[in-house]
Amino acid sequence: MRFSRLGSWICCGLLIAVTITGSSSAQTVRALQVDINHVIHPLTAEIVTEALSQAQTKKAVIVVIRLDTPGGLLDATQKIVQAILHSPIPVVTYVGPSGGRAASAGFMILMAGDVASMAPGTNTGAAHPVLMGGGKMDEVMNQKVENDTAAAVRAVTAKRGRNSKLAQQAVIESRAFTDREALESNLVDIVADNVPALLKLLDGRTIQRFNKEEQILKLANATIIPYEMTRRQKVLLPLIDPKLAFIMLAIGILGVYVEFTHPGLIAPGVLGAILVILGLMSLTMLPINWAGAALLVLGFACFALEATMTTGGILAVGGTISMVLGAVLLVNTDVPELSIDWGTAIAVTLPFSLISIFLLRLTIQSFRLKTATGIESMVGEIGLTKTDINPDGQVFCRGQWWTAYSGDSIPEGKEVKITRVHGLRLTVEPTDKTDRSNDANDSPRETV
Numbered sequence: 001m002r003f004s005r006l007g008s009w010i011c012c013g014l015l016i017a018v019t020i021t022g023s024s025s026a027q028t029v030r031a032l033q034v035d036i037n038h039v040i041h042p043l044t045a046e047i048v049t050e051a052l053s054q055a056q057t058k059k060a061v062i063v064v065i066r067l068d069t070p071g072g073l074l075d076a077t078q079k080i081v082q083a084i085l086h087s088p089i090p091v092v093t094y095v096g097p098s099g100g101r102a103a104s105a106g107f108m109i110l111m112a113g114d115v116a117s118m119a120p121g122t123n124t125g126a127a128h129p130v131l132m133g134g135g136k137m138d139e140v141m142n143q144k145v146e147n148d149t150a151a152a153v154r155a156v157t158a159k160r161g162r163n164s165k166l167a168q169q170a171v172i173e174s175r176a177f178t179d180r181e182a183l184e185s186n187l188v189d190i191v192a193d194n195v196p197a198l199l200k201l202l203d204g205r206t207i208q209r210f211n212k213e214e215q216i217l218k219l220a221n222a223t224i225i226p227y228e229m230t231r232r233q234k235v236l237l238p239l240i241d242p243k244l245a246f247i248m249l250a251i252g253i254l255g256v257y258v259e260f261t262h263p264g265l266i267a268p269g270v271l272g273a274i275l276v277i278l279g280l281m282s283l284t285m286l287p288i289n290w291a292g293a294a295l296l297v298l299g300f301a302c303f304a305l306e307a308t309m310t311t312g313g314i315l316a317v318g319g320t321i322s323m324v325l326g327a328v329l330l331v332n333t334d335v336p337e338l339s340i341d342w343g344t345a346i347a348v349t350l351p352f353s354l355i356s357i358f359l360l361r362l363t364i365q366s367f368r369l370k371t372a373t374g375i376e377s378m379v380g381e382i383g384l385t386k387t388d389i390n391p392d393g394q395v396f397c398r399g400q401w402w403t404a405y406s407g408d409s410i411p412e413g414k415e416v417k418i419t420r421v422h423g424l425r426l427t428v429e430p431t432d433k434t435d436r437s438n439d440a441n442d443s444p445r446e447t448v
Contacts, residue, residue, distance in 0.1 A: 029219055031199055032060040034227035039338055040072025040105045041240055042285050043233065045079040051227040052087045058225060062202075062217065064092045064195055065113065071104025071127075072338065073287070074149070081156065084112040085210045090217065094198060095122040095179070103127070107170055108149075110188070111157050114207050117190040117198055118179040124187075125176035127153070146172055159210060163187050195224060236281065242331045243344045245282035250352045252276035253300070257359060287332040295326030299349075303356045316357055323349045378418050382431060385414050395428060404428045 034051035036044055048065065055063045065084075084091045093113030095102040098121035102110045107127040110116050118124065127149070150171040157167040163186040169175045182188045192198035203219040229237070239245065255272020259265055302319025327345035331338055383397035385404070388411055395404040395416060404426045410416060416428035 029222040030058060030060040031062045031064055031195075031219065031222045031224050032058060032227060033064045033066060033195060033224050035066045035068075036106070036109070037066070037068040037100075038237070038240075040069055040076050040080070040109075041338065042073070042076050043236055043240055044072065045076040045083070047227070047229065047233060047237075048080045049083045050230070052083055052089065052091070054227060055089050060089065060225065062090050062092060062199075062219065062222075063087065064094055064198070064224075065109065066195065067093060067095045067102040067106050067110060068097070068100035069102060069106040071106055074105065075287075077105035077108050078152075080109055081112040081152075084109070085156070090114045090207060090209065090215060092117060092198065092202065094192070094195065095119060095124055096194065098122060098193075103176070108153060108156075111153060111160065111162065111167055114160075114209060115190065115202060115205075116160070116162070116188040117192055118182060118188050119193060120179055120191060122179050123176055124182060125170040126174045127170045157187075161208070199224070236285065239278060239282040240285050241282070242286060242338060242340050245279045246327055246330070246340055246344065247348055248275040248279035248282070250348050252279060254352065254355060254359075257356065283330070286338060289329050289332040292326045292329030292331075295322045295329065297326075299323030299326060299353075300356075303353055304360060316353060320349055320353045323353065378421055378426070381418050383416050383418060383426070383428065385410055385412050385416055385428075388412050389416075389428070395426060397426075402426050406430075 032051060032055040034048060036048070038044070051065075052063060084093075091113050092115040093102075093110045094117045095106075095110060096119035098119045100119065100122050102118075102122070102124040103126045105127070107124050110118075110124055150168045153167045153171055154164045157164045166175070166177070166185050166187055170177070177185065177187060179188070179191050183191050190198060190201055192201055199219045199222045202217050203222075205217050206214055207217060208214050252272040252275030255268040256276065257272075259269025259272065262268075299319040299322035302315045302322060305315050324342075324345045327340045327349065328342060330340060378397065381397060383395040383402070383404070385393060386396050386401065387393040388409070389395075389404055389406045390409045391407065392403065392405050393410070393412075395402045395418075397418065403424065404416070406416070406428050408430055410428070410430050415431045417431050418426050418428050420427035
């Protein structure tokens with residue numbers, strides 16, 4: 001009887017424990033956080049898109065996009081905005097931490113969120129579009145780009161119930177706003193110290209999705225889970241810097257060239273190939289100006305020709321100028337963080353041009369120098385006849401016996417001078433013949 005009661009109590013305890021565990025796991029609320037703390041480029045759009053997909057897989061109830069960016073490429077920004085607007089999970093955009101900013105393209109992403117928020121001491125705005133490829137737009141084109149970007153921002157902010165007029169001024173007049181100014185002007189909805197504080201303020205709040213559906217946010221005791229980048233994204237993200245890519249390409253090409261000119265070193269060739277591949281991978285994520293790429297190729301060609309031709313340095317100067325211009329024009333954008341500035345282009349090009357021309361000259365000179373090793377170096381040496389030479393015989397030189405030929409009859413035991421080498425056969429002449437020839441040249445001539 002006692003065992004029966006004990007068993008009943010154990011079963012009840014297990015049932016209660018399972019119920020509590022299941023209840024607590026069912027009540028677990030997840031919020032996925034993805035950070036944009038770099039210049040916005042195509043990889044950023046890929047990260048945000050996959051983060052929204054990952055949020056569904058991990059059953060997160062909300063996605064927080066934390067912004068601290070100077071802006072970036074408009075095409076990538078538009079893809080991010082579209083992904084946010086079509087997300088089945090509510091998206092909160094948050095400028096943070098304190099001291100951060102969401103400038104230019106970052107402002108457009110901030111406005112796209114179901115909830116727009118900022119940390120104290122942050123700023124946003126200055127979203128005037130810039131021309132891809134550098135230079136200045138003419139008045140008509142400038143107005144077209146401004147109006148198109150302003151219309152896109154107005155459409156989003158009006159749908160979200162925010163201040164469309166001020167949002168348009170951020171585009172047309174490059175206006176910027178502090179966190180307090182943005183909150184008081186109805187550009188953002190909340191100012192919170194950090195993401196956990198933001199989620200507490202959002203708990204129980206009713207939001208209107210982009211499709212006009214209302215949703216109550218239940219974020220009590222929400223667990224923040226960070227977005228897990230793929231291995232490819234982890235490798236590429238720090239490399240998407242055109243300055244770094246240009247430096248890797250220059251060093252990589254030099255390494256590969258050293259390996260070709262000095263076979264067997266292995267290390268320069270392997271490291272150079274790796275750097276070239278990484279540099280190219282980085283550049284493929286950016287809008288490339290093919291005119292700039294062609295100028296770089298032309299510069300490399302000029303350096304190669306300079307080492308083989310006597311041009312007085314004209315080709316070297318032309319190659320340097322071509323490479324500098326190619327580097328500056330290589331990335332087709334006017335975003336400073338995604339451009340190669342003049343200082344970087346010159347600082348990389350000058351050492352590259354000097355080293356490459358020096359290596360090329362050394363290689364070409366080594367091919368032009370006549371080999372002075374082996375039996376060919378015997379020309380001009382003195383040997384001793386071991387047999388009569390008439391016209392063939394044996395000569396002793398360098399501790400070895402050689403078959404020799406001479407146009408003169410030379411008796412055994414005479415010194416001879418080697419004049420030619422034909423494989424293992426020597427052509428020789430008597431040393432006294434050489435001496436007589438020299439004496440005849442040095443003797444004074446009679447004049448009449």
